[in-house]
Amino acid sequence: MSFSGIIVGFLAVIMLGRIGAVPQLLERVTGTDYTAGWAYRLGGLVLAYLYFEIPRATLTLEAALRKFDPHLSMAAQSLGAGLWQRLRLLVLPLIWRPLVSSFAVTFTVSLGSFGVALILSKRFSVLPLEIFEQITGFGNQGLMAAMSIALVLLAFVINYSVRAIGGGERALA
Amino acid sequence: MKTNRAGILALHVITWALLIVVAAPVLVVLAGAFVNPSLLGVSSERWAAEAGQSVFAQSWFGYVFALYGSSMRFSLLLALLSVAVCIVVSVPAAYAIVRSDSRAGRVLEEITLLPLSIPGIAMSIGLIQAYTIVRGEWWLILCGHVLYTIPLMMRVVTNALRSFDLERLQTAAQSLGASKWQQFALVVIPNLRHSIIVGSLLVFAISWGEFNVSFLLNTPLNQTYPAALYATYTANSFAVSSAATTIFLAVIIPVVARGAMARRTRVRAHPAGSLKKKATDEHG
Secondary structure, eight states, X not given: OOOOHHHHHHHHHHHHSTTOHHHHHHHHHHSSOTTTTGGGSHHHHHHHHHHHHHHHHHHHHXXXXXXXXXXXXXXXXXXXXXXXXXXXXXXXXHTHHHHHHHHHHHHHHHHHOOHHHHHHOSSOOOHHHHHHHIIIIIOOHHHHXXXXXXXXXXXXXXXXXXXXXXOOOOOOO | OHHHHHHHHHHHHHHHHHHHHHHHHHHHHHHHHHBOHHHHTOSOHHHHHHHTTOXXXXXXXXXXXXXXXXXXXXXXXXXXXXXXXXXXHHHHHXXXXXXXXXXHHHHHHHHHTGGGGSOHHHHHHHHHHHTGGGTTOHHHHHHHHHHHHHHHXXXXXXXXXXXXXXXXXXHHHHHTTOOHHHHIIIIIHHXXXXXXXXXXXXXXXXXXXXXXXXXXXXXXXXXXXXXHHHHHHHHSOHHHHHHXXXXXXXXXXXXXXXXXXXXXTHHHHOTTHHHHHHHHHHHO
């Protein structure tokens, strides 16, 4: 899905914020507003990033699984392979490359995304947010450029080493 | 057979749970935009008193349109221009890269795909520092959007060009007396029409929702709609933010849905589908 980060951040706030929909529902049902304010914790941030990334990964993997020939599965079944055996020995090796590349893509996107953190992070910060602070607040051009280069290098090194190790191809972001 | 059924049931449960998790916040936003906020329990006393006891609150859409209408128009224009630039640049570029099939071409292709792995914020800082003089001009934002979206368009078009036997089709056209230009316009472009549509929808959706690049290049005069959304999140009530988000969703969901539909009907919608099939059949 192509929701931008800030929208995911907003959705996290309305669902798990201090008076979010989930805590309110829980308060009506159980009497305590459990999960209130979760959006601002590390767990909420992770959940928001997941909301952001799962559709991307799903799209990449869906394309890969569409090419999957069901006859292979039937053949494995006829040889007596159970569900888990088929998953582990047949499906996983076949979708390994798209799996690796979707891992690389989601990692890079998460690393660089700052919209979610801009809305959600109150107690801790992420690198893109620090860069953003430098631009809007302190205006330290050198520090800002250095942090961006660090971010790009980090993205590149991890992206390419994951591909080199896992043998994945470049995927559509 | 029994374990099999249990496994498939588990997969169904996971899929449905995922669907609910993805859809629930969107539904809450829609509710927030249309329903009286006091019923949702998220409003302060003053608004609750203003809205009275009716189920449907006064609409905030008019307010959003009046305040952020200009950024909405700017974002739509930006998205349409990005699509236009992407088509005009990537179709010939992808054609040249695929046709030449040289090492230099592959290096060039890799370079055009580079922005995919550069974090958006790093790219916008690069743009700000490299073009300080023109910072604030609206077309610098357009450049950022094009830079961000063109790898996707290139990728869709090069993949499409590689999916059929381009050389054979062109040779056939040539034997019928078509010039180079006629081959490109009458054979290559019609075969690419479907991928161009898919790519355009993708570019439009990304440009419309793009925040990382445009927020830093924004000026108060040229504000993109996601930046306006950020303004409503930080400064306005839940009802106004929900109304603004609903407008955003109303634009993006049809585009994304159309894109998904187009991907699914790829073969059928292909104008030269039979030709393509024949060419690949003979080939492989």
